[in-house]
Amino acid sequence: xxxxxxxxxxxxxxxxxxxxxxxxxxxxxxxxxxxxxxxxxxxxxxxxxxxxxxxxxxxxxxxxxxxxxxxxxxxxxxxxxxxxxxxxxxxxxxxxxxxxxxxxxxxxxxxxxxxxxxxxxxxxxxxxxxxxxxxxxxxxxxxxxxxxxxxxxxxxxxxxxxxxxxxxxxxxxxxxxxxxxxxxxxxxxxxxxxxxxxxxxxxxxxxxxxxxxxxxxxxxxxxxxxxxxxxxxxxxxxxxxxxxxxxxxxxxxxxxxxxxxxxxxxxxxxxxxxxxxxxxxxxxxxxxxxxxxxxxxxxxxxxxxxxxxxxxxxxxxxxxxxxxxxxxxxxxxxxxxxxxxxxxxxxxxxxxxxxxxxxxxxxxxxxxxxxxxxxxxxxxxxxxxxx
Numbered sequence: 001x002x003x004x005x006x007x008x009x010x011x012x013x014x015x016x017x018x019x020x021x022x023x024x025x026x027x028x029x030x031x032x033x034x035x036x037x038x039x040x041x042x043x044x045x046x047x048x049x050x051x052x053x054x055x056x057x058x059x060x061x062x063x064x065x066x067x068x069x070x071x072x073x074x075x076x077x078x079x080x081x082x083x084x085x086x087x088x089x090x091x092x093x094x095x096x097x098x099x100x101x102x103x104x105x106x107x108x109x110x111x112x113x114x115x116x117x118x119x120x121x122x123x124x125x126x127x128x129x130x131x132x133x134x135x136x137x138x139x140x141x142x143x144x145x146x147x148x149x150x151x152x153x154x155x156x157x158x159x160x161x162x163x164x165x166x167x168x169x170x171x172x173x174x175x176x177x178x179x180x181x182x183x184x185x186x187x188x189x190x191x192x193x194x195x196x197x198x199x200x201x202x203x204x205x206x207x208x209x210x211x212x213x214x215x216x217x218x219x220x221x222x223x224x225x226x227x228x229x230x231x232x233x234x235x236x237x238x239x240x241x242x243x244x245x246x247x248x249x250x251x252x253x254x255x256x257x258x259x260x261x262x263x264x265x266x267x268x269x270x271x272x273x274x275x276x277x278x279x280x281x282x283x284x285x286x287x288x289x290x291x292x293x294x295x296x297x298x299x300x301x302x303x304x305x306x307x308x309x310x311x312x313x314x315x316x317x318x319x320x321x322x323x324x325x326x327x328x329x330x331x332x333x334x335x336x337x338x339x340x341x342x343x344x345x346x347x348x349x350x351x352x353x354x355x356x357x358x359x360x361x362x363x364x365x366x367x368x369x370x371x372x373x374x375x376x377x378x379x380x381x382x383x384x385x386x387x
Contacts (some may be wrong), residue, residue: 026079034245045152090237248294264314
């Protein structure tokens with residue numbers, strides 16, 4: 001048998017474990033995201049289910065139609081479209097209108113994924129790409145209005161609630177049910193937005209608080225327990241740091257993601273907040289840092305393949321997040337930092353690589369540390385044959 005008959009040449013993502021496939025990796029991600037989705041439903045009501053359903057249906061239909069138009073085989077069974085749809089939904093406010101969700105999911109699959117050539121050829125994380133497009137578009141007002149936890153106690157657990165524009169009110173935004181009835185839902189600020197505006201101070205919190213009275217200190221400031229467990233306002237998937245950690249550790253255990261990327265992002269960011277004493281705990285638990293570090297930046301296609309490259313990529317993202325939060329007018333910066341570093345992966349993979357035996361080019365990059373080195377996976381022992 002010729003060697004050409006025993007080797008397969010494919011585009012990225014390139015898998016390095018015999019028992020790992022794209023579909024299995026995507027299933028692992030879905031399993032890791034499931035507790036986050038369930039907790040979001042508890043905090044924000046059945047509105048989360050409507051958003052997830054519209055995002056997934058739009059992503060599935062978009063991929064099928066686009067691959068038919070471009071005469072490519074339909075790859076919906078690999079689960080990548082569903083992972084993209086759920087991650088995109090997790091980046092949205094829980095009262096985002098369903099038509100805005102559909103537009104964003106369409107952008108993620110059609111533009112960020114299929115127009116680049118499909119899975120393995122995209123240079124941006126599709127979910128983050130769609131979120132950043134909405135962020136800089138006129139639709140941003142619909143996807144950045146955050147509601148207080150358990151708002152469904154006022155509107156009803158199963159009642160669809162969406163952000164709507166009303167120029168006759170002072171804030172310009174109201175919340176309406178699917179039937180068009182206005183609700184008395186109170187807008188809540190996220191912990192990071194309160195901190196950025198100067199209202200989250202040790203003395204007093206002015207304006208709407210992001211958590212219930214049980215989960216704030218005597219001065220009205222959100223405590224660490226509320227921030228860590230997820231009893232705060234924010235996007236659908238970022239609220240519970242505990243569940244994100246459990247899901248991320250599950251993916252690391254399964255070998256689906258590399259621990260170096262979340263460790264580098266969180267470590268670099270936390271170290272900078274400690275050095276500058278820029279409220280490290282509030283910044284660490286108050287936004288989407290953990291969601292981005294474990295589930296967005298670890299994307300197989302848009303992250304480097306070498307150990308050196310992963311450290312540079314991760315630390316660069318962590319430093320960029322700190323810069324955006326510290327100096328920009330926006331309270332958050334995770335999605336923008338990751339989208340900035342996604343195309344830099346191409347340069348990192350090209351120049352920050354382990355040299356081949358005897359190669360002396362790029363000596364500076366070749367001396368970068370690669371430790372700790374991964375342990376080889378032992379081959380499974382075959383059962384002895386019976387005589």
